[in-house]
Amino acid sequence: MAKIIINGGHRIHGEVTIGGAKNSTVALIPAAILADSPVKFDTVPQILDVKNLQLILQAMNVSSTFENGNLSIDPTTIRESDLPSGAIKSLRASYYFMGALLGRFGRATVTFPGGDNLGRRPIDQHIKGFEALGATVTESNDIIHIDASDHGLIGARVALDTVSVGATINIILAAVKAKGQTIIENAAKEPEIIDIVTFLNNMGANIRGAGTDTIRITGVDTLIARNTHTVIPDRIEAGTYMSMAAAFGDGVTVRNVIPEHLESYTSKLIEMGVNLEIGEDAVHIFPSEKLQPVSIKTMPYPGFATDLQQPVTPLLLMAEGESTIYDTIYPKRVRHIAELRRMGGDIATVKPGEIKIGHSDRLIGTTVEAAEIRAGAALIIAGIMADGTTVINNADHILRGYDRIQEKLTNLGVDIAIEGIDLINLMP
Numbered sequence: 001m002a003k004i005i006i007n008g009g010h011r012i013h014g015e016v017t018i019g020g021a022k023n024s025t026v027a028l029i030p031a032a033i034l035a036d037s038p039v040k041f042d043t044v045p046q047i048l049d050v051k052n053l054q055l056i057l058q059a060m061n062v063s064s065t066f067e068n069g070n071l072s073i074d075p076t077t078i079r080e081s082d083l084p085s086g087a088i089k090s091l092r093a094s095y096y097f098m099g100a101l102l103g104r105f106g107r108a109t110v111t112f113p114g115g116d117n118l119g120r121r122p123i124d125q126h127i128k129g130f131e132a133l134g135a136t137v138t139e140s141n142d143i144i145h146i147d148a149s150d151h152g153l154i155g156a157r158v159a160l161d162t163v164s165v166g167a168t169i170n171i172i173l174a175a176v177k178a179k180g181q182t183i184i185e186n187a188a189k190e191p192e193i194i195d196i197v198t199f200l201n202n203m204g205a206n207i208r209g210a211g212t213d214t215i216r217i218t219g220v221d222t223l224i225a226r227n228t229h230t231v232i233p234d235r236i237e238a239g240t241y242m243s244m245a246a247a248f249g250d251g252v253t254v255r256n257v258i259p260e261h262l263e264s265y266t267s268k269l270i271e272m273g274v275n276l277e278i279g280e281d282a283v284h285i286f287p288s289e290k291l292q293p294v295s296i297k298t299m300p301y302p303g304f305a306t307d308l309q310q311p312v313t314p315l316l317l318m319a320e321g322e323s324t325i326y327d328t329i330y331p332k333r334v335r336h337i338a339e340l341r342r343m344g345g346d347i348a349t350v351k352p353g354e355i356k357i358g359h360s361d362r363l364i365g366t367t368v369e370a371a372e373i374r375a376g377a378a379l380i381i382a383g384i385m386a387d388g389t390t391v392i393n394n395a396d397h398i399l400r401g402y403d404r405i406q407e408k409l410t411n412l413g414v415d416i417a418i419e420g421i422d423l424i425n426l427m428p
């Protein structure tokens, strides 16, 4: 396991350019196997999740190359194979191979997905969608078999019981080549869903309504890539750097941002009194003065993202008064709290999903654990703010999803080292 070591106490300044969205990329790569031609992506983030998805592709005889953010995938030689369970378990998004393989072969056998422990992460809505399209789903020994090979997938109406990013994308992937029309009601509206749909439609898919709660998919026979797909900027990475800059910056410009994707987040920063200048595709964060406490509730998009709940906590420690966070999406996603307390933060979980944050004058570096990716991001910010040295163990969780973090933080003036992982060989 990797560790990140930060010698804190130096305010950050300068510029940082945001990479392509992890949560788009991890769905775009499985989606690529639906194509009947090679596909190309650019601004792909350099993260462990991409490496593990490439390993899964390799097992299916799908070749891929990745250099400087340019990812090429050739799915034309794909064959059905056993998938490497280590790579499947390393990230949640491996579950998108269920929908993608089902769309490609009419059946899929995939180990139950792993990924970060945020509390219970059921996939019943994904399965409900596959079954509605005519697939039989069985589970044995942690392996899920989904089969519609007898009669093929037939378009259907699926009303999701919960707004789910994963289920919405997985049903789109299964339905894109199914016979007839599929309608997803109560669909998630995240920008990453629009990105996947843009990629598929540019290849000839017929998907309407992405970004609203009703998505209509009319199945097509072939998908051919005719251009390079540029991944949308990572709004969670952007929010993480904005939090850092507002908490402990002397003027930071965050570039390659779609400000509309961050509205619920920036409106909370503004409510706190953070001084921002929002441009067309960049946000400048001025040094903060007196910050007000706020109350935050995580919600499906366009609400405040659960993935920004943790990165905002170190900033809330700077506010002069008590702030509250309610995580309605993943109430057990609070594993950063005990670690922030150990660094001197006045922060506690008072009920499941409810966090109270008081003003904390000073954080002190110590050894902490990154239990999941965004908890790790919170600890990085706290480590930058803290006096002394912070050692973050289990940092692989962070490297799963934060593009070139050492380089970006060093450019902002952070004294950071990563040990226990060969970053040069991060990409196969």
Ligand SMILES: CC(=O)N[C@H]1[C@@H](OP(=O)(O)OP(=O)(O)OC[C@H]2O[C@@H](n3ccc(=O)[nH]c3=O)[C@H](O)[C@@H]2O)O[C@H](CO)[C@@H](O)[C@@H]1O
Binding pocket: 023, 024, 026, 092, 093, 120, 121, 122, 123, 124, 125, 126, 127, 162, 163, 164, 165, 166, 167, 188, 306, 307, 328, 329, 330
């Ligand atoms: C790879 C990726 O894009 N991951 C994101 C995705 O995760 P993930 O796909 O796990 O999250 P979902 O949007 O699917 O889940 C949202 C909520 O619905 C529930 N649910 C979900 C599916 C299901 O079949 N049944 C069910 O009950 C979940 O427990 C959760 O409470 O969205 C989360 C919520 O925005 C983000 O934190 C993750 O970063």
Ligand SMILES: C=C(OP(=O)(O)O)C(=O)O
Binding pocket: 022, 023, 091, 092, 093, 115, 116, 118, 307, 373, 374, 401
């Ligand atoms: C929890 C996350 O990722 P995953 O769903 O891949 O575990 C995240 O991106 O915050």
